[in-house]
Structures are given as C-alpha cells and as structure tokens.
Amino acid sequence: MKKTFSLLLALSMVLGFTLTGCSGGGSGRVVNVCGWGENIDPDLIDQFEEETGITVNYSEAESNESMYSLIKQGGTDYDVIVPSDYMIAQMIAEDMLAELNFDNIPNYSLIDDQYKNLTYDPENKYSVPYTWGTLGIIYNSAKIDEEIDSWSVLFDPQYAGQVGMIGNPRDAIGVALMYLGYSINTTNEAEIQEAYELLSEAKANGVYQGFFMDQLYDKMEGGETAICVYYAGDFLSMYANNNDLRYVVPKEGSNWFVDAMCVLKDAEHKEEAEEWINFICKTESSLANMDFIWYASPNAEALEQYPAYYAENYGEELAPELYEVMAAPADVLANCEAYLALPSDIQTLYSDLWIQLGIEG
Amino acid sequence: MRNRRGFFALPYVVWMALFVVAPIILVVVYAFSAAEGGFVIQFGSLTLHLTLDNFAKMGDYLIVFTRSFELAIIATLLCLLIGYPLAYVLARETAGVQRVAMMLIMLPMWMNFLLRTYSWMSILEDTGLLNQLFSAVGIIDLGNWINSGLNSLCAALNSGPVALLNDLLGTQWALDTARATDMEFFHMINTSGAVVLGMVYNYLPFMVLPIYSVIVKLDDSLIEAARDLGAGTSRVFRKVIFPLSLPGVLSGITMVFVPSVSTFAISKLLGGSNELLLGDLIEMQFTGMAYNPYLGSAIALVMMVIVVVCMAIMNRFGEGEEQAVML
Numbered sequence: 001m002k003k004t005f006s007l008l009l010a011l012s013m014v015l016g017f018t019l020t021g022c023s024g025g026g027s028g029r030v031v032n033v034c035g036w037g038e039n040i041d042p043d044l045i046d047q048f049e050e051e052t053g054i055t056v057n058y059s060e061a062e063s064n065e066s067m068y069s070l071i072k073q074g075g076t077d078y079d080v081i082v083p084s085d086y087m088i089a090q091m092i093a094e095d096m097l098a099e100l101n102f103d104n105i106p107n108y109s110l111i112d113d114q115y116k117n118l119t120y121d122p123e124n125k126y127s128v129p130y131t132w133g134t135l136g137i138i139y140n141s142a143k144i145d146e147e148i149d150s151w152s153v154l155f156d157p158q159y160a161g162q163v164g165m166i167g168n169p170r171d172a173i174g175v176a177l178m179y180l181g182y183s184i185n186t187t188n189e190a191e192i193q194e195a196y197e198l199l200s201e202a203k204a205n206g207v208y209q210g211f212f213m214d215q216l217y218d219k220m221e222g223g224e225t226a227i228c229v230y231y232a233g234d235f236l237s238m239y240a241n242n243n244d245l246r247y248v249v250p251k252e253g254s255n256w257f258v259d260a261m262c263v264l265k266d267a268e269h270k271e272e273a274e275e276w277i278n279f280i281c282k283t284e285s286s287l288a289n290m291d292f293i294w295y296a297s298p299n300a301e302a303l304e305q306y307p308a309y310y311a312e313n314y315g316e317e318l319a320p321e322l323y324e325v326m327a328a329p330a331d332v333l334a335n336c337e338a339y340l341a342l343p344s345d346i347q348t349l350y351s352d353l354w355i356q357l358g359i360e361g
Numbered sequence: 362m363r364n365r366r367g368f369f370a371l372p373y374v375v376w377m378a379l380f381v382v383a384p385i386i387l388v389v390v391y392a393f394s395a396a397e398g399g400f401v402i403q404f405g406s407l408t409l410h411l412t413l414d415n416f417a418k419m420g421d422y423l424i425v426f427t428r429s430f431e432l433a434i435i436a437t438l439l440c441l442l443i444g445y446p447l448a449y450v451l452a453r454e455t456a457g458v459q460r461v462a463m464m465l466i467m468l469p470m471w472m473n474f475l476l477r478t479y480s481w482m483s484i485l486e487d488t489g490l491l492n493q494l495f496s497a498v499g500i501i502d503l504g505n506w507i508n509s510g511l512n513s514l515c516a517a518l519n520s521g522p523v524a525l526l527n528d529l530l531g532t533q534w535a536l537d538t539a540r541a542t543d544m545e546f547f548h549m550i551n552t553s554g555a556v557v558l559g560m561v562y563n564y565l566p567f568m569v570l571p572i573y574s575v576i577v578k579l580d581d582s583l584i585e586a587a588r589d590l591g592a593g594t595s596r597v598f599r600k601v602i603f604p605l606s607l608p609g610v611l612s613g614i615t616m617v618f619v620p621s622v623s624t625f626a627i628s629k630l631l632g633g634s635n636e637l638l639l640g641d642l643i644e645m646q647f648t649g650m651a652y653n654p655y656l657g658s659a660i661a662l663v664m665m666v667i668v669v670v671c672m673a674i675m676n677r678f679g680e681g682e683e684q685a686v687m688l
Contacts, residue, residue, distance in 0.1 A: 066648035073654075161548075167634055169650050203635075210551045210633015215482065224486045224550075344651070351651035358637030359424055 029054040031272035034061055035082040036259075037214070038237075039131075041292035048279050054272050063168060063213075071096065071264065079267040080276055082130050085258045086170075089120040089341035097126040098263045104274035107281035112300035115258060119340060127260035128277050131295035133232040134328050134336060135171060135255040138216075142244040143226040151179035151250045153227055155202040164219055164228035165199075167211040169354035170339065171255070172199060175229055178252045185340040189349060196353040200360060211358075220245060231257075232325050233295035239322065247325045249332050256328070256336035258298070296327045303327055388665075391658035392416075415659030422642060422660065429639040430667075432553060433621035436560035437568075440617045441610065443561070444568035448609075449602075451569075452576035459577075466566050478559055478630045485550040485558070485631065492546040501544055508540035551633030559627040560617075567616035575609030576602070615672055622668060639664055 029052075037060040045056045059078070061067035064087040070076050083091065091097050102108055108128055115129040139148050143162070153159055154175060166172050174184040176195035186192065202208065209225055217234070219225040221241040235247040261280065263273045279285055286302035287309050297303055306326075310318040328336075342350070392415055399412030451462050469477060484490045495501050515536035523534055549555055579602065587597045625640030634641065639660065646657030 063648065065650055065652070069647055069652045069654075072652060167629075208633075208635070210635050212633065215479075215630065218483065219486070222483075222486070222488060224488045348651045348653075351645070351649055351653075354650065355422075355637065355642065355645060358634060358641065359422075 029269070029272050030057065031055070031080065031269050031276050032057045032059070032078050033080045033082075033276065034059045034067060034076070034078040035130075036061060039082070039259075039293050039295070041289045043292075044280070044285055044289060047285075048276065051279070052272075052275060054275065056276070065168075077268065078264055079269045079273040080261055080263055082259050082261050084339070085118065085120040085260070086339035086341045088127050088260055088262060091262070092121060092126055093341065096265055098265045098267060098270060099125045100128065100263060100277075101270075101274060104271065105278045105281065107278050110281055110283060110286075110301060111298045112303070115298040118258060119338060120258075121260070127262045128281060129258050129260045129298035130280065131233070131293070132256070132258045132298055133295050133326070134249050134332065135175075135229065135231055135257070136235070136247050136249045137227060138220055138230050138235050138238065138245055138247050139227045140220065140223060140225075140242070140244050141246050143223065148227070148246075148248055149251050151175050151252055154229065155179065155198055155207065157202075157205040157207060159227060160206045161209060162226040163202075163207050163209065164212045164216055164225035165208045165210070166229040167213040169350045171229065172211070173350060173353065174255055174339070178250070178254065181252065184255055184337050185342070187343060187346050189346075192346070192349060192353070196357065200357055203357065203360065231295075232328070233293060236294035236322060236326060249328065249336070251335075253335040253337060256333055256338050258338070259295075290326075294326060388658045388662055391655050392662040393659075395655050415656050416663070418656060419659070419663055425637050425639055425642050426664070426667075428553075428636060429622050429664075432557055432560070432638070433618050436557050436564070436621045437614055437618045439557065439561045440565050440568040441614065444565055444613065445572055445610070448569045448572035449576055449606075452573055452579075463573075466569055470566060474563060475626055475630075477563065478627055481555075481559055481562065482550065482630050485555050487546045487548060487550065489550065491549070495547060496545070501546065504547065505542045505544055508544075509542040512538045512540050512542065550631065551635055553632060553636055555631040556628050556636075556638075559631040560621045560624065563627070564617040564620055567620075568613040571612040571616065572606060572609040575606045579605055611676060614675065618671075619668055623664065 031054055033056060035058070039060075040058065045058060048054065049056055061070065061081075064083050067081060067083060068087060068091070071078065071081070088097070105128060111129055115132060117124045121127045137148055137151070137153065139153075144159075154163055154165065166175070173192065173195050176198045177184050177186060177191065180191070180195060180198065182188070182191045182195070209219075212219065212225075212228070216225065216228050216230055217238055220228055220230075220238050223242070223244075232247060235245065239245050239247075261277045263270055263277075267273055280289070281299060283299055283301045283305070286297035286299040287306060290297045290302060290306055291309065291313065297306075307318045307323055324332075390409070393411055393413070395410045395412045395414055397410055399410035399414070402409045402411060451459055454462070482489075486492070492501070515538045519535050519538065523536060526532065527534055583601055583605070584597055587601045592600065623640045623643075625638065625644045628634065628636065628638045628641055632638075643657050643660050643664075646653045646660070
C-alpha cells in the first residue's frame, strides 16, 4: 500500500511538471514562439490572439547560440523560432527545421525579392524573413571629436578605456576580420588567429572597458561608453534617449544580417505557426512592429511607407539619416557580407580563442 | 514507527532524487563522455562515447580556477569580517531592534538578484552615481590633492635619502612620482574589485543569518560561568562565544563561498567579462559558439569536487574545535 502511494506521488509530481510545461494556457489552439528580447510589438500578439483565437506563448532567447542549445537539449516546445541567417543554415544542415507550406502564408508575396532565396536558405523552403539590419559602430559625438568611419578605432590605444566591445565571439572576431580585410566567413585559421591577436593586443592596451551585450543600452545612453559595436536597430532605441549618438557602417564594410521565422521539424502546431508567420508578414503588422523594435522589415510596402507612418503617428518627420540607419541603402549593403554557418572545427576555434581572450587578465 | 516517520520525508526524497541526484549523475556521465570517438558503450538506443579527453583540457583553464577561487575566498573573508561583528552585535540587541535589523538585512533579497547587480553597475561606473557624489563633495579633488602631495614628497625623497642610498648600495631605487593628479573619477567598474564587491553585497546576508541564529541561541549561563571564573570580555569571546558560534560561521562560509565561486552574472555585469571566471567558462560551453556540454560538465564536476573537498576539510577542522569546547 505504502509503495503504491509513494509511486503515485512520484508519478503525480512528474505529470504535474510535464502538464504545466506543455499546456501553457487554455485548451484552445496554441502557438509557441521564441524570439529575441524586446523584438516584437506586444500589441501584435494581442491582436493575433483576438483575430484567430490562437493563444501565443512568446518566449525570449538571448542569442542564436543559446537558442540552439536550448532546442538541442530538448525540453522546449517552440513552434516558431526567429534565428539569424547563419544559424538557420546550420539548423537546415542538421535537419532541425520543417519545410514551410507557403500556401498557408500568402503574405509571403509581400516580402521584397531581395530577401528571398538568400545563401542560408537558397531555395527558400524553410524561412520567412522577419527583420534585417547591419552591424556598425555607435559613438557619442559629444565625447569623440573626429568622425569615425573605420573599424580601426576599436583597436586604437588612443581610445583606451572608452570602447565597449561586443560580447559575442562571432561579431567581435568578425569586426577584427573585416578591419584586416578578410572575409567574416573565412575558414583560414591563420586569418582568424590574426584577428584574435588584434583583439588581444587591444585588450592588453586597455582599449576595452569590457565585453558587453545589452548593458550597452545603459552605457551608451548614459555616456559611460563612448564607442561600441552594436546593431542598427538597437542604435535607434539608444538614439531616442541620447541624441548625441551616431551610427556608422565602417568603410571596410560590415555584417548584413537577416533574422527569419522558421518552424521546427517537431513542432506540434505547424498550422498555427504558419498562420502566425502570415500575420506577421502583413504590411500593417510589419509597420507596427518596425515602429516598436526599430529594425527594418523585409516587407517592401511597409519599409517604403514607414516614414509616412512615423509622421502620422508622431506628428513630425522621420529624419532621413535615421531612416537610412534603419533601412541601409543599396550602396551600403553592397559593401556588407552576411554570416554563413561555420564548420564545426572553426566554431570550436572561435570558442577557444574567445575563452583565451577572457583568460588573459 | 521509524518507517512511519520516514514516510513524511518522502516528498523531499523524491524531490532530491529527481532534481539533485539525477542531475549530478547526468553531469558525471557527460563529463566522462564526448560527442564522438572514445570507448563506445551501447544501452539500447542510447550510445555513450566514454573518454577522459575533457579532463585533459582542464590544464588550460588552471588560471580560471585559481582566479575564481581567489576572488571567492576574498569575498568570503570580507563577508566574515563584516558579517560576524554585525551578527554578534545584533544578537545582543533587544528583540525590537533585532526584528527591524533582520528586516533590513532581508529586504534587498526581495528584489531580483540580477536587478540588484545591474544597479551596482550604474553605481560604480566612471560616470556613475558614486563618482557623481564623490566629485560633488570634493572627494575626487581631495584624491588629486593627496596624490600631488605624495608625488612631491616622493620627489623630495628621491633626490635626498633615496639618492644617498643608491650611491651607497649602487642600486637604482626610485619612488613613484607619477600618481595621477587630474582624475575626474575613481575607476571602479569592470575590475575584479567590483566583482568582489558584487559578491560581498549579494551574499552577505547568507553569512549574517546563520551566525546570528547560532549566537542568539547561546546559553547565557555559559558566558556568566566564564565571567565568574575570572575571564575578561575578550577572553570570554575567544574561549566561549567564538568557538560555540563556529557551526554558524562554517555554514555561513559555505553559503557565501559556493555561490561566489560559481557566479557568472556578477563577473559579466560588474567585471565587464574582462576576466573569465569559472561560471562564465561553464556557461560558455552551453550557450556559447561551440555547444560542448561534455566539457562544460567536466569543468563543473572538477569545480564541485574541489569545493566539496574544501568544505569537508573545513568542517572536520570545525568539528574538532567544537569538541574541544565541549571537553
């Protein structure tokens, strides 16, 4: 008797956990979405729930890599994920993504052809672009007199103690590669080593305050950090709080990224997932979302209409230079390169070098 | 009868099995395996690649281990230095004061740990609140003034006695005369000092509470007896109160040291990720560029073993003390 009871107790505990883990909210239709923090207008979720009766469980991931390892470990029930280009390529290669049924996503036709069939998904079977943008240098014009136009400032002892380097290996080693004139997708170990040495020397010279990610919002807005490397969309959020900030895509070129919506292979709510993707692609949704997250939408109509939308909502014109940061013009993009998935031995090299950089006190 | 009582412990036993024992077993299995290669063992559909390779890499991370333990030990000692007197004084106060003081000690813990640490970032920055305060009340000018004073003093010494000594001994000694005299702020953020401060701030209550709860329960008659036998205040403390409070000190040390040695949020926010700590290193294996839970588990396992050994040694030492007092 006692044994049965304890078994029951254990079972009920386990069941309790799994059930709360899965159901999420109500018995109706559900879609589980995982995107970046602060990367969607929450009103869109309410609107979608109202229109379709589908409950959206939105979770946030910190980086492509942490999203990947969460999924790889199992225990997640995401349907839609929004990784970046190179991670999509890796996930396709590892057979983690489902082919989409584009009949359920008629609004895909609204996406600018420029963002279709990109290298990470050459036949565009697995992904629908969500946002795009560039990586660049953000600097405080009140603290830096010269007009920055090169990655060189990130390695220049002249700016010792003023630079906030980006806190992830792909981007940090990437900018060093670009400064040296190499491809950000190089698999030449000597080139990557050279890029690492550049970073290491700059660190030893005290150029970096530290290696930051989202702390940069506070540090740039408050004037603590004068120069940093971050993404165009986030610059616009910072700019709203500090008008001294400037954004530049350096002359050596930069990274051009696309974040796209994908459905996981073992998604339980594929239909709902496609309905969600279709909803997000709508021009109205894209406009509202762009206004909230400041990242450019791949929806051609929305991108074109945004300045008018801004003027209507805020009663003032959107400064053209800000619009150019958001939607980088073709000549800037021509100078930019997208990240490709790196082979696993190069990923390990990046990771080892990154740890090495952290070990050097 | 015994069995019946054991039954009440069951929920906790199940909890332990599911969320403590099972994860540790997983960590051990992962630590001794790899994604491929190694010695292959097949359990039905589960394939294990057993190997010791993960531990071979540990030598590269030696400095991370020593750095993390060093910072954690400093933080623990500081907590003890601050926490013990506080707990001691508190335990001797009236009930009302104790209640209010306990509230104040617990109060910060009602706010999220990350938020508290994030606030310290804004406090310690070069343009942060503390530096704004310092410059407003003239402490930074004072620092500059002291530095320039020290500089001229050292210069005088250099040309006088030091030059004389150098002549006598044929040495090249010189005192530093280049202390900064144009500081606009005290640089505190993104240093290991800031990391230690974050640890002390966050884990101090874990030191105060156990010590306090032991001292507050001390039998006053023991202290009276010691006094009757002619012991002075400091002797009562050394021979009676401190030895009897050791169990609290030991659990305080454990509760501060263990989270300090494995922290990663504090070093990220207050240390600017400039000096990698063990927690960062482990986290990177799971969420970084090369997803390597095997190496991550191995580092975690080595850290766990070192911590357990340290604690075991310390507890044995503590037990001896306690018995000595009893005798």
